[in-house]
Amino acid sequence: MTSSPRLPAQILMGLLLTIGGLAAARWIAATTPPPPPAPPHVTPAVVVRWRPVARQTLTRQILAHGNLQPKRAATLGLSVGGELAWVWDGWRLGARVGAGQELLVLDSKGAEAELERLKAVLLGAGAQLALAEEAHGGAVILEALAREARDLALAEELRWDGLAEQGQDVPTAHDMARSRTVVARTAWSEAHLAIRSRELGIAAARAGLTQAEAGVASAEVALQKHTLRAPFAGVLGADAPALGSWIAPGQPLIEVVDDGSLRMLAFVSEAEAAEIAIGAKAQVQAGVLGLGDYPGRVVGRSPRADAGSRNVGLLIELDGISAGGMVSGFASVSLELPPFEEALILRRSELIWQQGTPLALVIEQAENGTLVAGARSLTLGRSSSGGLEVLAGLEPGDRLIVSPLAALSPGSLVLAGEEVEAQVSTGQGAH
Incomplete structure (x- = not known):
């Protein structure tokens, strides 16, 4: 007859102690009260600078660039041929010539x-x-x-x-x-x-x-065709041909450049060109050529926009400036656009964008009486580098938050701080 195995006394004692410890832990957990809850996290209110939304008038200008060139230039020749019989004795490269001046006569x-x-x-x-x-x-x-x-x-x-x-x-x-x-x-x-x-x-x-x-x-017209005359006052662009030389019909003989006035070809965006009327005032800056600033006016425009850049060329005539023999040169021009009259205007820095939608933050009062940053979705109209026209989304009297926009999001707690003057400066765009 075999005897039943026995656990060693040490193992039995360890089991008893473990079971007792677990029971004690359960009793302690059941009888100990829970700790008090942690206080909720409170986001501090942000002190903001703001300005009242109001209607105002904004003068608008854009700054464009282009090339100055003489108002007129012509390459002259004769429709008949013949031997050169007479040349004006004042003809030389760079000489000034009056309108109608006889330059040469063929044998007639x-x-x-x-x-x-x-x-x-x-x-x-x-x-x-x-x-x-x-x-x-x-x-x-x-x-x-x-x-x-x-x-x-x-x-x-x-x-x-x-x-x-x-x-x-x-x-x-x-x-x-x-x-x-x-x-x-x-x-x-x-x-x-x-x-x-x-x-x-x-x-x-x-x-x-x-x-x-x-x-x-x-016959008189045929005889006149043997005489070359300057069509307008200007500067001669070449020396005279030699007496006795044969002149072929249609042969280019001389270029005359009108040195009495200048014009400028400048380029603006298609949208801006639509707002610039023929006759609009312009201020041309040609300081790089030592010519200073001169007033001008828009006298023409290209019939359609460039296919690539979508820019439109504007032809501007300058007042009170002479080319002085200059053929071309770079210049800038400031062009007036119709003003924003009695409009709601925002600076670009006063906008935030969310998924392509322009928003403005205004100070609003929540139901609990606190002040928060309320988001307004905007409908924008015409633009200028000085500001953007707001068609919908804001009303006069709204308190527009101007800074610090980067520290805010819709619903953020705010404190109304410094009031900023409601003014948008005249802007100039650049092309």
Whole structure:
């Protein structure tokens, strides 16, 4: 018979102590009261600077850049060719020339001879017209005489008709009166037809005169084509060709640059160009060329925006400035835009953006009486570098938080601190 195994006394004692410890721990946990809860975390209120929202007027300008250039420049040549016979003695590179100044003349002996021939034809045509008018005057006189003779013959015939009715007719004399009436009527008809013929002669002579005058005018134009003149006052861009040299038709001979005024080609955005009217004032800064600042005005614009940049070119004429021989140069221009009148304006620094939506933070009072940063979603209108037009989202009198926006989020506790003056400065954009 086998005996049952026995645990060693030390192991048995350890088990008893463990069981007792667990029971004591349970009793202590059940009888010990829970610790008091920790106080909740309170976010301190942020002291903010703010300004009252109010309607105001904002003058607007943009700053654009471009190139100065003379108002006009022309490369001159002649439509006819020939040997160079005369050159203006003042012609040299950089010389100033007045409008209409003759610069050179080609050999024009043939054109001059043709002009003299056509002038002689014109004189002959004038003489022919004078003869035709004189003949017409004579025909008019003859017609008047023939008409008078016809009337007298008719009156005589009527007298004999009356005598015949009274029985006092003399046949021979009566017949002669009738014959004279027929002859007088025939003579008057021929004289009247002669007037018509002379009128046709005058018309033909006048047509010949008109043709001769046109021929002389054409010859004069052809002769003038041998002379090169400056179309406007300016500066000559090359030396004169040599006397006796052959000038081909259409050959470029000289460039004349108008040094009396300047214009500028500047570029602005498509949206800004839509607000700039023809005639708008401009202030051009050309200090880099030593020209200073000059007023100007917008005189033209490109018909469409550039496909890549979406910029529009503006043509600006400067007042009271001379090119002084300058061909081109860089300059800046300040352009006036229509002002924001009685509008709600925000600086860009007064906005925050959340997922592409512009927001403004205003001081609002919560239900518990505390002040918080309330978020207003904005609808923006026109822009300027000085500010943005607010169409919806804010009302006059709202207390707009201007700083520190980075330390705030919608719902943050705030304390109203310093009030900032409600003013937005004039802005200038740059292109």
